[in-house]
């Protein structure tokens with residue numbers, strides 16, 4: 001579903017160019033859930049921008065569903081951390097969710113029906129006539145997720161989507177992401193600072209490191225598509241994988257000029 005080949009990204013800095021990503025290769029299969037972790041400032045958001053067509057890489061190519069990405073592809077949607085800035089406060093919840101369909105010229109009755117279906121999927125069927133500012137943070141992020149899904153994308157990019165909500169809401173939203181992958185078959189690439197979250201959600205965990213960064217390692221997570229916040233996290237393999245991810249990040253950091261540190265990562269538990 002997603003192919004990244006030899007991707008490099010260098011920003012033109014005020015004094016000298018800044019190489020952030022170098023020769024990065026990555027694939028995400030159909031219906032796969034991949035989590036991307038790495039030290040703060042390594043280039044995770046830069047990579048997502050390149051994948052979503054918002055930023056042209058300096059070298060290399062990105063393909064979504066086989067098509068070369070040269071602008072934001074229709075088959076791909078993005079969910080950002082800051083839900084309060086991604087929803088329009090003057091539009092009702094259902095109109096926010098239906099917005100991508102309006103841009104595509106879908107008739108009002110049809111787009112409202114589809115938006116209602118998506119609100120149902122994210123557990124918000126009751127609030128469709130309310131405004132985003134009348135909802136809790138977790139509910140607003142559910143609205144943003146419903147909007148990202150409304151035109152049936154094949155690939156969802158999520159940039160720290162659950163970092164701005166409380167711990168219990170975060171668990172609920174993680175389970176929602178797993179349910180959405182099961183129900184819709186969408187592929188998900190999720191960036192997180194929380195290593196436990198990456199182990200709970202991912203089929204694979206991609207560790208980025210280096211300056212400029214590339215893929216340091218990829219770890220398989222053997223828990224299947226159905227997970228449980230208590231039982232999965234209590235599985236002895238959960239702690240083993242979490243330790244492995246941490247070792248890879250720290251190990252990579254130690255060999256860099258400016259070491260990555262565990263202090264840069266939110267470690268839960």
Ligand SMILES: Nc1ncnc2c1ncn2[C@@H]1O[C@H](COP(=O)(O)OP(=O)(O)OP(=O)(O)O)[C@@H](O)[C@H]1O
Nearest residue numbers: 011012013018020039040041042043044045046047
């Ligand atoms: N538009 C830009 N112009 C120049 N440099 C940039 C730009 N955007 C990001 N950078 C630099 O690229 C590097 C990587 O930033 P990026 O935000 O991609 O990292 P990140 O891994 O997402 O960080 P964090 O985990 O803290 O969110 C940083 O040094 C940053 O200063």
